[in-house]
Structures are given as C-alpha cells and as structure tokens.
Amino acid sequence: MSATGIGAPVRRKEDFRFITGKGQYTDDINRPGQTYAAFLRSPHAHATIKKIDLSAARASEGVLAILTGDDLAADKVGGLICGWMIHSKDGSPMKAGAHPALAQGKVRYVGDHIAVVVAETLAQARDAVEKIHVDYEVLAPVVALDQATKSGAPVIHDVAPNNQVYDWHLGDKAAADGAFAKAHHVTKIDLVNNRLIPNAMEPRAAIGDYDSGNDAFTLYTTSQNPHVARLVLSAFIGIAPEHKLRVIAPDVGGGFGSKIFIYAEETVCVWAAKKVGRPVKWTGDRTEAFLADAHGRDHVTHAEMALDEKGKILGLRVKTKANLGAYLSTFSSCVPTYLYAPLLSGQYNIPAIYVEVEGIYTNTAPVDAYRGAGRPEATFVIERIVEIAARELGQDPAEFRRKNFVTSFPHQTPVIMAYDTGDYGASLDKALELADYKNFQKRKKESAKNGLLRGIGFSAYIEACGIAPSAAVGSLGAGVGLWESAEVRVNPVGTVEVLTGSHSHGQGHETTFAQLVSDRLGISIDQVAIVHGDTDKVQFGMGTYGSRSGAVGMSAISKALDKVVAKAKKVAAYALEASEGDIEFKDGRFSVAGTDKSLAFGEVALQAYIAHKFSGQELEPGLKEGAFYDPTNFTFPSGVHICELEIDPDTGVTTIERWTAVDDFGNIINPMIVEGQVHGGIAQGVGQALYEGAHYDANGQLVTASYMDYCMPRADDLPSFVIDTTLTPCPSNPLGIKGCGEAGAIAAPPAVINAITDALGHEDIAMPASPQAVWRAAQKSVHKLAAE
Amino acid sequence: MVSVSMTVNGKAVSAKIDPRTLLVQFLRENLLLTGTHVGCDTSQCGACVVHVDGLAVKSCTTLAVACDGSTVTTIEGLAHDGALHPMQEAFREHHGLQCGFCTPGMIMTAVDLVNRKGHTLDEHTIREELEGNICRCTGYHNIVKSVAAGAQAMAGHK
Ligand code: FES
Ligand code: FES
Numbered sequence: 024m025s026a027t028g029i030g031a032p033v034r035r036k037e038d039f040r041f042i043t044g045k046g047q048y049t050d051d052i053n054r055p056g057q058t059y060a061a062f063l064r065s066p067h068a069h070a071t072i073k074k075i076d077l078s079a080a081r082a083s084e085g086v087l088a089i090l091t092g093d094d095l096a097a098d099k100v101g102g103l104i105c106g107w108m109i110h111s112k113d114g115s116p117m118k119a120g121a122h123p124a125l126a127q128g129k130v131r132y133v134g135d136h137i138a139v140v141v142a143e144t145l146a147q148a149r150d151a152v153e154k155i156h157v158d159y160e161v162l163a164p165v166v167a168l169d170q171a172t173k174s175g176a177p178v179i180h181d182v183a184p185n186n187q188v189y190d191w192h193l194g195d196k197a198a199a200d201g202a203f204a205k206a207h208h209v210t211k212i213d214l215v216n217n218r219l220i221p222n223a224m225e226p227r228a229a230i231g232d233y234d235s236g237n238d239a240f241t242l243y244t245t246s247q248n249p250h251v252a253r254l255v256l257s258a259f260i261g262i263a264p265e266h267k268l269r270v271i272a273p274d275v276g277g278g279f280g281s282k283i284f285i286y287a288e289e290t291v292c293v294w295a296a297k298k299v300g301r302p303v304k305w306t307g308d309r310t311e312a313f314l315a316d317a318h319g320r321d322h323v324t325h326a327e328m329a330l331d332e333k334g335k336i337l338g339l340r341v342k343t344k345a346n347l348g349a350y351l352s353t354f355s356s357c358v359p360t361y362l363y364a365p366l367l368s369g370q371y372n373i374p375a376i377y378v379e380v381e382g383i384y385t386n387t388a389p390v391d392a393y394r395g396a397g398r399p400e401a402t403f404v405i406e407r408i409v410e411i412a413a414r415e416l417g418q419d420p421a422e423f424r425r426k427n428f429v430t431s432f433p434h435q436t437p438v439i440m441a442y443d444t445g446d447y448g449a450s451l452d453k454a455l456e457l458a459d460y461k462n463f464q465k466r467k468k469e470s471a472k473n474g475l476l477r478g479i480g481f482s483a484y485i486e487a488c489g490i491a492p493s494a495a496v497g498s499l500g501a502g503v504g505l506w507e508s509a510e511v512r513v514n515p516v517g518t519v520e521v522l523t524g525s526h527s528h529g530q531g532h533e534t535t536f537a538q539l540v541s542d543r544l545g546i547s548i549d550q551v552a553i554v555h556g557d558t559d560k561v562q563f564g565m566g567t568y569g570s571r572s573g574a575v576g577m578s579a580i581s582k583a584l585d586k587v588v589a590k591a592k593k594v595a596a597y598a599l600e601a602s603e604g605d606i607e608f609k610d611g612r613f614s615v616a617g618t619d620k621s622l623a624f625g626e627v628a629l630q631a632y633i634a635h636k637f638s639g640q641e642l643e644p645g646l647k648e649g650a651f652y653d654p655t656n657f658t659f660p661s662g663v664h665i666c667e668l669e670i671d672p673d674t675g676v677t678t679i680e681r682w683t684a685v686d687d688f689g690n691i692i693n694p695m696i697v698e699g700q701v702h703g704g705i706a707q708g709v710g711q712a713l714y715e716g717a718h719y720d721a722n723g724q725l726v727t728a729s730y731m732d733y734c735m736p737r738a739d740d741l742p743s744f745v746i747d748t749t750l751t752p753c754p755s756n757p758l759g760i761k762g763c764g765e766a767g768a769i770a771a772p773p774a775v776i777n778a779i780t781d782a783l784g785h786e787d788i789a790m791p792a793s794p795q796a797v798w799r800a801a802q803k804s805v806h807k808l809a810a811e
Numbered sequence: 812m813v814s815v816s817m818t819v820n821g822k823a824v825s826a827k828i829d830p831r832t833l834l835v836q837f838l839r840e841n842l843l844l845t846g847t848h849v850g851c852d853t854s855q856c857g858a859c860v861v862h863v864d865g866l867a868v869k870s871c872t873t874l875a876v877a878c879d880g881s882t883v884t885t886i887e888g889l890a891h892d893g894a895l896h897p898m899q900e901a902f903r904e905h906h907g908l909q910c911g912f913c914t915p916g917m918i919m920t921a922v923d924l925v926n927r928k929g930h931t932l933d934e935h936t937i938r939e940e941l942e943g944n945i946c947r948c949t950g951y952h953n954i955v956k957s958v959a960a961g962a963q964a965m966a967g968h969k
Contacts, residue, residue: 034903041911042899042918044846044886051845146829224850224858224912224947276848276912277947309851529910529948699906699953706950730855730945738941738951743934767950 068723120180134314202338225276248566319393362397478782517625524564545611675798704767820888907957
C-alpha cells in the first residue's frame with residue numbers, strides 16, 4: 024500500500040479550503056446585477072386560492088417582479104415530477120397529482136409555494152411578500168395517516184379520490200400464509216417509523232442566471248446530482264434544452280438525500296432569471312428548510328413473523344402505510360416500495376415473505392429519500408421483530424439471530440434481492456467481543472445498584488447500495504439508468520484530471536477518487552484533480568445518493584483508468600521501441616520486460632501528446648479516456664451494531680454508554696473517511712431513536728419548525744463510538760467496494776430501541792424515545808419490578 | 812443608513828449600512844468574507860461564530876452597529892503568514908469535518924473554548940461546550956478528537 028494509495032488513511036485534499044473559510048457554497052456566489060427572491064408560502068395546510076392581490080406588493084420599494092402559478096402556466100413551464108412509476112396490485116399506475124412549482128388554484132401543505140417576489144435586496148423582497156394579499160378558502164386538512172384513506176376524508180388531489188397513491192405488494196402471499204399456517208409461534212408488532220427532517224447544515228439555495236446573447240441559462244444550486252437536475256429541468260419542466268442549460272453544484276454543505284430532488288425554488292429562480300433579465304438568487308432560511316425540504320421516513324407498520332418450535336423463522340408478513348406528503352417528490356414513490364420491501368429479509372434466511380405497502384397523500388411536506396431511504400425503515404421492522412421474537416421464545420437475541428443468519432452465498436431472498444456475499448457471523452462475533460457482551464449482566468447489576476436501568480440492543484442490518492443494473496431498475500419503474508460515468512484526462516506533463524458524475528458534499532471524493540488514481544497510475548494524489556458538479560465540464564452523471572459513489576462512481580473511474588493504461592502502453596511501446604506485449608506497467612513506470620529501458624508515466628504522457636514516435640495512422644495522439652459503468656447487481660454492506668445504555672427512571676434520561684459497530688463494507692479506499700461516514704450515520708440514527716421527530720398538529724401546522732422545537736443531536740447527546748470492520752469483498756464491481764454512507768443511520772434506530780426495551784422490560788416505547796416518553800414507560804417498569 | 816467602523820482580521824473597515832444589518836450580513840455581503848455561514852434563524856447552530864474583541868459570538872444574532880469600534884476575527888483571519896492555526900490543523904488531521912459547512916463556526920468556538928478553559932480538555936467538557944454548535948455530518952466523534960488535539964497544540968503556539 025502506497026502512502027496515498029488504496030487503503031491509506033490519507034488526510035483530505037478538500038479540507039484546506041473548508042478550514043480556512045474558502046469553501047464556495049451556493050450562497051457564497053454572487054453574480055453581477057444579482058437580484059433576490061423570496062417566496063410567499065401557504066400558511067394553511069389545505070386551501071383553495073380564490074384571489075391573489077399583488078397591487079400593494081408590486082408598489083413596494085425595490086420590487087422587480089412578482090410571479091405566480093398563472094405566470095408559470097402562461098409560459099408553459101411544466102410541473103415538478105416523480106421519476107419512478109409504481110403500479111398497484113391491480114396493475115393500475117400510481118396516482119400522481121399535478122405539482123406546479125407555484126400553486127395553481129390550491130395549496131396542499133404549510134410551506135407550499137404561492138408566489139415569488141424578485142427585488143433589488145433580500146429585505147425588500149421579504150417586505151413585499153408580506154404585502155401580498157391572498158384570499159383563501161380554507162379546507163379541512165388530512166394530517167393523520169390512519170384517517171387519510173377513510174371514506175369522507177378531504178381529497179387532496181382529484182386524481183386520488185381516497186388519497187391513496189398506490190396499493191402495492193411484493194412477495195408470495197400464499198407461501199407466506201402457508202408459513203403462518205404451520206407456525207409454532209407467531210410474533211406480532213405494530214411500529215411507527217417517525218417522520219424526520221433531514222437538516223443538512225447548509226440550507227438549500229439557487230441562483231438562476233440567463234445569458235440573452237446565447238439564449239442560455241446557468242443554475243447554481245445545492246444539488247447532489249446536477250445532471251439529473253438539468254435533465255428534469257430540461258426534458259420535463261421545459262426550462263431550456265440541455266445544451267442551453269448549465270447546472271453547477273459547487274461545494275454543498277451536506278445532503279443526506281434532501282438535495283437529490285428537483286424543487287420548486289430552483290425551478291422558479293432559473294425561469295425568473297429570464298423574465299427579470301438579471302440573475303435571481305434565493306437562499307433558504309432554516310424555517311423554510313423545515314417546512315419545504317423533503318422529509319423522511321413516516322411509516323406505520325404491522326408485522327408478523329412465523330417461527331417453528333426451535334426458533335427458526337418460517338415467514339414474514341408486513342403491512343405498511345407510507346406517508347408521501349402532499350405531492351410526490353422526485354423519487355418518493357420508490358422509497359417505501361423498492362427501497363424498502365426488498366430489504367425485509369434482513370440478514371436472515373426467511374423462506375416466505377409478503378409485503379403490502381400503501382402510499383398515501385396527506386397535507387404535509389412531501390416525503391422522499393433521507394439517509395438510508397427505505398432501508399432504515401425495513402431494518403427497523405426486521406430488527407425489532409427479531410428481537411421481540413427472541414425474547415418471547417426466551418432465547419438470547421444474539422444467538423437467535425445467528426441461528427437464522429444466511430450463511431451460504433449467493434442467496435436469493437423471496438423479495439427480489441440476491442445477496443452476493445457476506446459473513447454475518449463474523450461481524451456478530453467481533454461485535455460481541457468488542458462490546459464485552461459476556462459481562463453485560465454484571466454491568467446491569469451495577470447499574471441497578473445505582474437505581475439505573477441498563478439495557479443492551481442489537482441491530483444486524485443489511486442494506487443494498489449502488490442501485491443497479493439499469494435494465495433491472497428500469498423494469499421496476501425507474502425513469503433513469505443508474506450507471507455512472509467518468510473521464511480521465513491525462514495532461515502532457517502527466518498530471519491527471521478526473522471528471523466524475525458523482526458529487527461530493529462531505530464524502531471526500533476529491534481525496535478517495537484521487538487515491539484510486541494514485542494507486543493505479545503510481546503518481547501522487549497531489550497530481551490529481553477531481554472535477555465534479557458542473558454539467559459543462561462533466562458530460563453526464565447520475566450523482567451521489569444511496570452510497571453509490573464508491574461502488575458505481577469509482578468503478579467507472581477504474582474502467583477509464585484501465586483504458587488509459589492500455590493506451591499508454593501502446594505509446595510507451597513506440598517510445599521505447601519495443602513490442603506492446605513486452606511493456607510492463609508498475610509503480611508509475613513503463614518498462615520493457617527483461618531490460619532496463621523504462622519511462623515514467625509523465626514521460627509517456629508527453630510522448631502521447633507530442634506524437635513524435637508514432638504516426639496518426641498507427642495511433643491517435645493524446646491520452647484521455649472515458650467510461651460508463653453499469654453494475655451487475657446491488658452491493659450488500661452489512662454489519663452488527665450494539666447499543667448499551669442506561670436509563671434514569673426518575674428523569675427518563677437515556678445515556679448511551681457504549682456503541683459498538685462492526686461493519687462489512689467490502690474493500691475500503693480510505694478507512695479514516697469510512698469511519699467518519701459511520702460516525703455521522705450513527706448520530707443520525709440515534710437522533711431518530713432518541714431526539715428527532717417532525718410533528719404536525721391537527722390543523723397541519725408543523726410545530727417542529729425550528730431548532731428550538733426539533734431536537735437535533737448535539738455533541739453532549741452522543742458518546743464516542745467503537746468501530747471495526749470485517750471484510751468480504753464485493754464480487755460485482757472491480758474494486759470490491761460495497762458502500763458505507765448510510766450504514767449507521769440504518770443500523771442505529773433498532774439498536775437503541777432494542778436496548779431501551781431491554782432496560783425497561785417491556786416493548787411499549789415509540790421513537791423518539793424522549794426523556795418524557797421514557798420516564799412514562801419507566802414508571803410501568805418500576806411498578807412491574809415492585810410487583811415481582 | 813448608519814456608518815460603522817471596525818477592525819476585521821487586522822484590517823480597518825468602515826461602511827454605511829442599513830441599521831438592521833446583522834454582523835454576519837456585514838461580513839458576508841459587505842466584506843465578502845463568506846467563510847462565516849448561516850445555518851439557522853434561531854441562534855442555535857453556531858455556523859456563524861466569530862470572535863468579537865476576543866470572545867466567541869454568534870454573528871447571526873449580533874447587529875453590525877453593535878460592533879462599531881470592535882475587533883473582529885473570522886475564520887479567514889485565523890491563519891497567520893500562511894501557517895494554519897493549530898486548531899485548523901487539528902481539524903484536518905483528525906477528520907473533524909465532512910461537508911465543511913459547520914466547520915468555521917466549530918473552529919472559532921473551539922479556539923474560544925481553549926482561551927477560556929485551557930489546553931487540557933476532557934471529552935465531557937468538550938462535548939458540553941460544543942452545545943451551541945450543530946454538525947449534521949460527523950456525529951461529533953472526530954470533532955471532539957480534533958478539539959482535544961488542537962487545544963494541546965495551541966499550548967505551544969503564540
Ligand atoms: S446561524 Fe445558526 S446560530 Fe447563527
Ligand atoms: S461537517 Fe457538515 S455539518 Fe459539520
């Protein structure tokens with residue numbers, strides 16, 4: 024392993040600009056002549072718009088334009104789209120209501136966009152927003168998931184008369200029913216997967232810029248996938264054809280899914296730039312982020328597990344209601360279906376599974392992918408029910424899991440997935456050791472002496488990353504392919520630029536991608552630049568989400584590098600006057616086998632460009648290669664997380680005492696960065712379990728719309744983590760990478776809740792397990808203990 | 812419009828501003844010092860922390876006019892003569908940042924913490940003291956390590 028090659032904990036190349044305040048986030052960019060946009064948002068969850076009076080606002084100081092849904096319609100600007108078609112059980116397509124970027128006749132959630140004011144300054148734009156007068160007819164809202172599809176419920180979109188988007192299923196019902204018919208024991212649970220608000224620290228922002236000389240647009244935006252944004256804005260929304268629209272996603276301050284989607288604000292800014300004739304900038308504030316960024320999770324689930332007399336799992340039935348909010352966001356439809364149900368087999372051998380999912384409209388913000396997207400929801404179901412089954416059968420939860428683990432690969436589950444490789448027992452063993460599981464009871468007794476309830480909880484998760492291959496996801500309804508592109512440009516002096524369709528917003532691609540190049544070409548990472556986030560530079564790409572950048576994005580780079588080396592060998596053969604078959608490439612040097620003749624990589628690059636040693640008929644000059652990589656399968660990272668915690672029954676305060684994580688991510692490029700991804704994921708998962716929860720009141724008002732009301736995990740809420748790995752390389756990509764970005768967020772919630780319920784001695788606790796909720800639940804435990 | 816003068820990162824600056832201008836707006840918009848970030852509107856996240864007369868303040872909740880005559884240091888003013896401040900170096904060395912958005916505020920808070928509490932900081936103290944800074948990426952694990960190491964390194968620095 025070289026100092027900057029694969030496997031080295033290389034310090035990040037991108038950090039210098041961030042630690043010196045020189046990062047370039049969207050709001051840091053200012054265009055000459057820039058104007059400012061502010062949105063009027065609906066204060067009602069559900070209302071028809073009878074009239075909008077703009078006269079006072081138009082007269083307000085500094086106002087340049089005020090645009091509404093009528094202007095969008097007049098300009099034939101298309102609505103926002105959902106890019107994944109789901110079909111219901113009966114074969115009918117999902118019921119997608121129109122989603123105009125500015126409301127047309129009706130508003131459907133608090134925060135829905137009604138009008139935009141463009142003014143000379145932000146303060147003027149905001150002042151004018153307050154002067155717009157809207158005459159609403161307020162309608163009864165649909166807020167609670169369990170009321171939404173009842174007959175007589177208010178209708179949110181006419182296309183979905185009972186507010187049901189789809190009624191979908193997966194698996195073999197008859198086989199699952201058969202498993203339950205012969206079951207010795209059935210474990211049942213009812214679960215709520217709480218609604219979360221992603222809260223990347225950089226609020227979303229956009230600058231639309233129009234060049235009338237070339238009739239071309241530029242959009243600067245906080246995007247995880249600028250090419251997808253351009254595709255949607257061009258092909259579906261109709262702003263401009265792709266060659267007339269450049270999308271730039273500069274430094275982006277976290278995404279976690281929420282910056283995948285194509286939202287109203289950037290659509291409006293780029294469209295308004297032409298109408299106003301000047302650049303239009305919008306920067307969301309935190310309240311807007313709470314109200315109108317796509318939320319995550321929000322499932323209500325009933326699940327049942329059939330078991331034989333020894334505790335082997337025979338079957339699983341799951342019924343889920345998924346809240347999709349007021350409109351279908353860009354990828355919302357696939358999250359509770361294809362990103363959820365196929366993961367319900369967990370790490371276990373389950374012969375029969377049947378899953379039913381209802382997607383439901385409510386008068387709340389749209390719900391879409393948030394770190395893990397469907398997989399945390401699946402893991403919560405399977406890891407909770409497995410834990411409870413073990414408890415009901417009086418079996419050790421670790422050994423119960425081990426008994427049911429998949430142990431031979433490849434393994435075809437009854438719900439689409441073919442697990443390619445893994446060693447779940449190895450991760451469990453290592454985690455048990457690191458968590459000192461054998462002495463847990465001793466520690467529990469010690470805690471009890473101090474009046475504290477100690478619990479331990481397991482989570483043996485599996486996730487599916489790098490969604491692929493494109494043909495397969497296409498057959499399941501995806502509107503796009505899920506490959507990745509790369510281009511490797513070698514300069515005449517031997518430095519290298521890699522253009523990638525992946526996007527980094529904290530993941531450290533500028534370092535890890537350069538490590539791959541360093542490893543392959545034998546040059547220092549300082550000689551490598553990673554270029555991303557600009558559709559004018561990178562031809563196309565699918566962006567970064569679903570932990571796909573390593574497994575898919577780097578595999579594309581790997582493929583392009585193979586082509587570069589192959590071409591460079593040809594150049595070297597001419598330059599060294601040897602036959603191509605005799606050229607060997609090692610540690611950055613091309614040499615003729617069995618001789619001392621050799622050239623460094625940079626020298627060969629120069630030869631490729633000066634082209635003095637070969638003719639254009641024999642070989643094309645230059646050294647630049649591209650690749651598109653479409654994987655053959657998903658990747659399947661897995662692992663075991665163990666949470667040990669203490670509850671103070673007098674205050675309800677839960678303190679995590681120990682967190683042990685053992686993950687199998689396949690091969691690892693940079694262990695330092697991978698650990699950082701795991702830390703951040705766990706923190707978000709613990710946040711879901713203990714602190715975070717979006718809450719709408721009965722009128723559809725978001726009552727958790729600021730950091731005063733929505734509890735973000737802070738430094739003093741979390742412990743340091745004990746992290747280790749096991750390794751089974753992924754067989755379906757050339758680098759053996761599985762992906763690590765979402766693992767912690769997927770694994771953590773059930774580990775926490777299993778530990779809390781273990782400590783309490785009963786199962787009655789919901790997420791977030793706030794001190795108040797835990798205190799209430801602990802009272803029951805205290806009574807129970809007193810009675811025993 | 813009112814006029815305001817202060818010293819920012821060692822340079823004297825003055826401007827005529829709308830009296831409602833916040834210090835963070837003055838820094839970002841008037842001086843184009845965009846290293847100081849805005850992550851919330853309720854004074855909770857700490858992305859905006861700068862030093863005013865040597866103390867950490869949230870520049871999103873401070874009026875620029877209130878800093879008339881003050882000395883302000885932002886993240887851009889921390890490194891000297893091309894050498895990173897030890898706290899900056901520690902964040903890089905210990906992978907204390909991912910997306911980098913919270914980082915300027917974290918570093919400014921951390922330097923202030925060391926100024927107040929000294930160079931030997933235990934994990935508990937660091938975690939408690941970072942209560943006013945939110946990071947969504949790192950889970951704080953490596954930030955805590957960075958702050959502890961940076962505090963040590965600052966002992967030999969002046
Ligand atoms: S911007 Fe959040 S505290 Fe200042
Ligand atoms: S590094 Fe992204 S918010 Fe802290």
